Amino acid sequence: MSEMMYEEEKYKKIINILKKSSPALKDTDIIEENVMARIQHAGGERKAFNLFEYLFGWVYIGWVRSALVAASILIIVAFGYQQALIMKRINTLNDRGIFSETQMLTGVSDEIGDKLLLYRLTDGKPYDRSVKISNRQMRRLLESINELQLKYNDLIRLIEENPDLKKYIDEKMTENNRKKLKL
């Protein structure tokens, strides 16, 4: 009996010694880094998952899902209907006769002036799609017209400033008109 008590006392002493002596950790820095990396990695995975859930969370709500799908269908139908209607109207216009200005109006026309104005208004895109003309060519044409306009204005000014010249031109023009009338 005393021997048994001795063994038990010895066992308790060993347990107490083991309890008091805590294990010494080696390379604590590496362990810390590993733990931190694992925590960060786990957090990243959670974040990516949350973004998709956040963006498409509505798919789990029945009425929102139905409403958005209905809105999409409505947009597609509205687009198709609108474009079909416009195409029909444009085709109707194309089926009608297209006339040149000279077929409809008498006398000389300022057609080039109108076309240039349209060119400027449409940011350099000629309306008639069959016309192939580069921006450079159009610029040159504009410059030529402007130059011609300036020369023409100079000529008119010269005529206005010189009464003899003006009288001469007036007479010539009247004479010219008379000849045409006789013809």
Add this chain to the structure above:
Amino acid sequence: MNRKSIKLAVSFMLIMIFSCDEPETVVTNIVHPDGSVTRKIEMKSIKNNFEVSNLQVPFDPTWIVKDSLEFTENGDTIWVKRAEKLFKNTDEINGTYKADSGANKDITRRAEFRKKFKWFNTEYRYAEIIDKKMSYGYPITEYLNQEELQWFYSTEKMMDERKNGPDSLKFKALDDTVSKKLDRWYLKCLTSEWIGEFTRLTAGKAGDELTRESLTAREDEFVDIIKEGGDKFDSLWTEGILIKEFIGEANALKYSNEIDSADSLASDHVLFDFLDYTVRISMPGELIGTNGFIDSTRISLWPVKSDYFLTQPYEMWAESKTSNLWAWIVSGIFLVFVLAGIIFRMIKRG
């Protein structure tokens, strides 16, 4: 006014008088997306006479003007005045129409602009409208068929070209038919206008035989009386014989004042000063509808003649659209988003 006025009106209708001195005018409206309008007027004449009182459309010194002398393809010289002005909106244009003191001041004109946002596109509508002159006239559509109407609304140049073209005989015959029908239409309208004004003036005073309904029922009879009068129309009308035959001698004497007033009103509605001109409209974006002629640059064109707005308002309209690129992008993104959501859901459900 006296009974001569109605005689003048009939003479005017039966013998169309054209003046060669009037300037040939083309008005071009370049409509901008914000509703402002650049208005260009091109006036051509064999004389350098562009007095405001001779011009078909409102014009004043605030316009940017460019005068020039040009040669026609036949070698004739003509004076050309080109004017341009930017109007902030149609109200400004309508203001000039109201204050117009030109050759066409007797008619009521207005411009309208409408812009409609339709998400994918924005639609524009611009119209120039001339109010009708007669209150009791008949629409021309009751007198001319579709082909004749097309001829009626053509420009002089188009008519001339067709009458001298390959199918000249066909178009000359069409022109004759339209002229004859128009003569009948003028007389019917004039008679109807006179009856309308006369019955309005005698309302509540005259007997049953002079009500609008009873006189309208005898309208054709009155038109035939006028036509039968022929060359003697002047004397028959002045002596009151025609009107006596139509409403009876006793009524003609009893309502002589009302007859004179009706003559005056009817002739004012028919015989008014007007010079023809041409209207062109250039719309923003793509042209999608118009009731005018279209040229190769998609500018709409209308001739403006007094016959067009005698009995019905004459509306010259054009519609266009511009695409809203941003709306297309927003819609596309939305559709992709919804589609992605549906795919996401399918993946999640496995």
